Amino acid sequence: xxxxxxxxxxxxxxxxxxxxxxxxxxxxxxxxxxxxxxxxxxxxxxxxxxxxxxxxxxxxxxxxxxxxxxxxxxxxxxxxxxxxxxxxxxxxxxxxxxxxxxxxxxxxxxxxxxxxxxxxxxxxxxxxxxxxxxxxxxxxxxxxxxxxxxxxxxxxxxxxxxxxxxxxxxxxxxxxxxxxxxxxxxxxxxxxxxxxxxxxxxxxxxxxxxxxxxxxxxxxxxxxxxxxxxxxxxxxxxxxxxxxxxxxxxxxxxxxxxxxxxxxxxxxxxxxxxxxxxxxxxxxxxxxxxxxxxxxxxxxxxxxxxxxxxxxxxxxxxxxxxxxxxxxxxxxxxxxxxxxxxxxxxxxxxxxxxxxxxxxxxxxxxxxxxxxxxxxxxxxxxxxxxxxxxxxxxxxxxxxxxxxxxxxxxxxxxxxxxxxxxxxxxxxxxxx
Amino acid sequence: xxxxxxxxxxxxxxxxxxxxxxxxxxxxxxxxxxxxxxxxxxxxxxxxxxxxxxxxxxxxxxxxxxxxxxxxxxxxxxxxxxxxxxxxx
Numbered sequence: 463x464x465x466x467x468x469x470x471x472x473x474x475x476x477x478x479x480x481x482x483x484x485x486x487x488x489x490x491x492x493x494x495x496x497x498x499x500x501x502x503x504x505x506x507x508x509x510x511x512x513x514x515x516x517x518x519x520x521x522x523x524x525x526x527x528x529x530x531x532x533x534x535x536x537x538x539x540x541x542x543x544x545x546x547x548x549x550x551x552x553x554x555x556x557x558x559x560x561x562x563x564x565x566x567x568x569x570x571x572x573x574x575x576x577x578x579x580x581x582x583x584x585x586x587x588x589x590x591x592x593x594x595x596x597x598x599x600x601x602x603x604x605x606x607x608x609x610x611x612x613x614x615x616x617x618x619x620x621x622x623x624x625x626x627x628x629x630x631x632x633x634x635x636x637x638x639x640x641x642x643x644x645x646x647x648x649x650x651x652x653x654x655x656x657x658x659x660x661x662x663x664x665x666x667x668x669x670x671x672x673x674x675x676x677x678x679x680x681x682x683x684x685x686x687x688x689x690x691x692x693x694x695x696x697x698x699x700x701x702x703x704x705x706x707x708x709x710x711x712x713x714x715x716x717x718x719x720x721x722x723x724x725x726x727x728x729x730x731x732x733x734x735x736x737x738x739x740x741x742x743x744x745x746x747x748x749x750x751x752x753x754x755x756x757x758x759x760x761x762x763x764x765x766x767x768x769x770x771x772x773x774x775x776x777x778x779x780x781x782x783x784x785x786x787x788x789x790x791x792x793x794x795x796x797x798x799x800x801x802x803x804x805x806x807x808x809x810x811x812x813x814x815x816x817x818x819x820x821x822x823x824x825x826x827x828x829x830x831x832x833x834x835x836x837x838x839x840x841x842x843x844x845x846x847x848x849x850x851x852x853x854x855x856x857x858x859x860x861x862x863x864x865x866x867x868x869x870x871x872x873x874x875x876x877x878x879x880x881x882x883x884x885x886x887x888x889x890x891x892x893x894x
Numbered sequence: 895x896x897x898x899x900x901x902x903x904x905x906x907x908x909x910x911x912x913x914x915x916x917x918x919x920x921x922x923x924x925x926x927x928x929x930x931x932x933x934x935x936x937x938x939x940x941x942x943x944x945x946x947x948x949x950x951x952x953x954x955x956x957x958x959x960x961x962x963x964x965x966x967x968x969x970x971x972x973x974x975x976x977x978x979x980x981x982x983x
Contacts, residue, residue: 632937674918674933819938883939886946887961 511551511566515573518542522577529580529703530860533696535659536703539581540617548585550612552592557608563807564593564738565800568745575749576756579864580703582749584656586742591618591664593738595682598722598730603682607662619660621651621711622735629876631735632728633675637668643717645681647688648710655706658692661685665711669725677725681715688713700863701871732814737803739872740822744796744829747868750861751833752789754840757856758782761848770845781843788832788839798894799825816884817892823877823884824894830868837861902927904973911947912969915940927970932963941966948972954979 521542529536543549551566553559560566567589575582592611595618599607610616626635636649647667651657662684669677694708722730762771762782772778799821806813813822841849841858849858885891902909902925913919917935936944944966949955956965960975 674930674935676932676935676937880939883942886942889958 511548511560511562511570512573514546514548515570518546518548519573519577522574522581526578526581526703527857527860529578530700531702533698533702533705535656535705536578536581536584537659539578539703540584540659543581543585544614544617547612547614549588549614549617550592550608552589552596553608553612554596557604558612559608560612564741564803567593567738567742568796568800571742571745572749572752575746576753578703579746579750579861580701582746583701583704583743586746587620587655587739588618590735590738590742591620594664594680594730594734595721597734598680599682600718603718603721607682611662616661617656617659618662618664619654619656620735621649621654621657621663621665621709623652625650625652627675629873631666631731632678634666634668634678634727635675637671637673638679638681640670640717644714645717645719646714647681647683648712651709651711653706654709655704657690657707657709658705663688663711664721666727673725676728678727679724680721680727680730682719682721683711683713683715687715699866700860701867729812729814732819733812737813737822740826741796741800741803743868743871744792744799744825747829747833747865748789748792748796750864751792751836754837754856754858754861755785755789757858758840758844761844761856768845768848771843778843781839785836785839785843788836792829792832795825795828795894802894816887817890820881820884820888821894823881826872827869827874827877827881830865830871830874834862834865834868837865902969904969904976907951908948908973908976909969911951912944912972914947915944925969928968931966931968931972936966948976952976952980954983 518539522536522539525536525538528534529539547560548570550557550559551562551570553561555561562570567586571582571586571589574585595604595607595611607616611618622631623629624635627633636647639646639648647665649665649667651665654660662682665681665683666678667681668675669679689712691710692707693710696702696705696707759782761767762773762778767773770778802818802821803813806818813819837858841862843849844856844858848854848856852859909925912925912931913921915936916931917940919925919934945956945961954976956975956979960978965971965975
């Protein structure tokens with residue numbers, strides 16, 4: 463699929479949900495994160511995952527334009543993420559991670575995307591791989607990999623598509639070859655985000671040469687277990703920092719590196735990777751569009767505002783309102799879907815229900831369309847010199863190019879077919 | 895695929911609508927009762943299409959309670975659900 467601790471004393475669970483993000487409690491401390499992870503540092507201050515994200519924003523912001531310009535992988539921003547502990551956001555405390563949930567994933571993704579959408583997407587896709595490992599990897603693989611992720615040593619990339627199977631991640635053509643307890647991998651991957659920089663990979667393979675193409679097995683592979691040959695040139699319209707390239711993967715791994723049950727990748731995809739992906743991406747896109755909106759509001763409130771941006775103009779008011787409403791809708795639906803997924807997870811219920819699948823796919827389609835429309839409208843609102851020029855102090859044209867990919871990254875066409883088909887299975891019309 | 899001598903309890907119509915949704919089904923072969931339909935490419939979207947085709951063909955409504963992966967696993971399990979719905983009619 464395109465794309466993909468320091469000095470701490472103790473963790474204090476708090477009861478506030480992600481819905482309270484950005485509100486403040488009576489003591490004036492902002493709440494952030496799904497299960498309200500607040501960590502006390504040695505000096506007694508409280509650090510949330512969102513605080514960690516905000517702390518590295520200057521680094522991300524400093525490289526965003528250069529990463530976009532050169533279509534290079536955001537190495538410096540990833541280094542900041544490694545040092546922040548956020549690669550281990552979803553890793554449980556017992557393995558040295560921050561013990562976050564999908565609410566935290568969304569909250570952090572939104573903040574990171576306000577500075578650099580490419581970096582935020584790279585991190586969100588890493589985190590969706592982590593979610594799959596946390597939920598499906600068995601010991602001793604967990605003990606071997608999760609602490610290294612938490613320590614920032616392992617950035618994970620995903621290899622779930624193949625030239626032969628296109629965008630359908632539920633099928634695989636290349637088969638695992640097994641001899642004794644060793645599995646041999648040899649497959650192509652048309653587009654792997656961060657493939658040249660990842661320290662570990664989650665890779666889907668057909669379970670064996672005799673298995674049907676929908677018996678897909680997920681394996682974890684360290685970079686040093688693989689021979690990687692990259693190919694192709696990455697020079698896209700937007701999301702240029704995600705540096706997604708074609709690679710050929712060959713290597714031998716022990717059988718203990720299978721994640722989940724053999725041939726049962728579908729359940730990992732349905733219960734972990736897809737919900738984490740759609741929630742993470744939607745939060746990233748919302749973060750970028752919201753940051754563009756915030757920049758325009760600041761401009762309108764300044765004395766330097768362009769003449770056309772008259773706060774007393776009803777046309778300007780209406781255009782501003784339309785964008786705000788799009789952002790409100792994406793934000794509310796994102797939170798609602800997170801609640802639905804979290805509730806299912808808390809009750810150990812599968813997400814493999816027509817209505818839940820519809821909601822998850824609706825989130826992806828709606829967020830991709832509405833956030834892109836929001837930025838398109840912002841460009842119309844602020845006009846050519848502020849909205850369209852690469853030299854503008856507000857990076858609206860970058861957001862526009864980046865967000866154009868949202869409907870293509872896991873094509874909306876495919877998801878709409880799914881929503882429309884699954885709708886026939888939900889006679890009660892169970893809306894989110 | 896199956897022993898041609900094997901007798902199956904379902905009409906040809908049933909086999910036709912099932913086979914139509916299988917990407918891994920070879921035209922001209924026939925379905926054994928224990929064939930794993932999922933392995934022949936029956937994914938969740940094709941299950942819905944198969945459900946609609948079966949309800950049309952046999953003029954039945956399959957109750958929500960039987961709409962599970964297990965029901966769609968093999969021709970035998972699916973035909974059992976269809977027969978039960980026909981008996982209810």
